Amino acid sequence: MKHRWPLFLSMHEFRITPVSAPLAKAQRDKITAFWESENAQVTNPEKRLEEVAYCAHTEDGKLIALCSYHLGRGIYNELPLYFMRVFVAKDYRQTLLAFNLLAHLAESLADEAKGNLIAKGVGVAAILETDIVKNRGTIECCRTFQFPINKRPLTFVLTGYTSTGSPEYCHFFERVVNSSKPHNSGEKDSSDSLNHSAFQRVSMGQNPSLDASIASFLAKERQLELESVQAYLQQKIIYVRYQDEVIVTLGLLAPKLLPEINAIFFGLNLVAASQEGHKINSGASSFIEDIFSDMNVRHSGKLGEAVGIYNLHSGKTSLPLINSRTRFHFQGLDNEGRELRLRYFDGAKLVV
Structure with a gap:
């Protein structure tokens, strides 16, 4: 059986590169043309252009995907999170390219937050679009993946739903809690050993x-x-x-x-x-x-x-x-x- 789309893309078939702000006019025009060619429904494209962090190109330079993010609040936990959005050209959507882009962005933001006690976001979040969810019939409560860019596996947990029923997944940056603060000891103990x-x-x-x-x-x-x-x-x-x-x-x-x-x-x-x-x-x-x-x-x-x-x-x-x-x-x-x-x-x- 011949698949319409490639199920997997070799790392040699595309390259993922970071995007530095502000975007040059040529970059802005290229991304805008990409959205138009793929009939992307982009609200406030000028703002989205400022949020683009990574792009994926084929070896011949064709833009096939991009990843952006913005700071927002979790639906239920109300935590400050970096909400990530990925847009992939339709001929490459049944691949791991979207996850690879998310892996690059999540790793970059985690590195930025590491050791930074005043980091704006405490984790990253992604919302799965409603039509994708309906087509799948089921959703996983927890997703873990790791690409070469990641130092450790990234685990995203289901944390809530939008008003339209799209599930929200969060990956929290792991940090050391300030042990000088008193806390409810329901999970963590000062001593965790019991004799016999x-x-x-x-x-x-x-x-x-x-x-x-x-x-x-x-x-x-x-x-x-x-x-x-x-x-x-x-x-x-x-x-x-x-x-x-x-x-x-x-x-x-x-x-x-x-x-x-x-x-x-x-x-x-x-x-x-x-x-x-x-x-x-x-x-x-x-x-x-x-x-x-x-x-x-x-x-x-x-x-x-x-x-x-x-x-x-x-x-x-x-x-x-x-x-x-x-x-x-x-x-x-x-x-x-x-x-x-x-x-x-x-x-x-x-x-x-």
């Missing part, structure tokens, strides 16, 4: 003695009636972390629709043991890692099921946008000011 610790997924009803221990632990830590706790636990997926055979943390999960993504996630609630009025949070990040790993094996790549795990913090934290340990990313603040963080299962997809 153990991890277990529990199915209520199989071990009456363990069921009673879990119910008593939760009733004590949440100051609830034992009968109401037992009914509550029947509706949860339960993980237990022990220290020296004593329960120190419960991980309770239940499915819920997150309207920000329009998908089902498992909400994760951690209940830690108290000691002299203080919560013992040691090992929380490791516990979250273990829970995610087990749930990921059970649910990854299953269309129509939950696509990941989320948890809520009581207020805005000073954690990095991507927790380097748990890999949960900042999704935004809900209407009660709580910080929402989530992570997708491997291969998670949504029907559109």
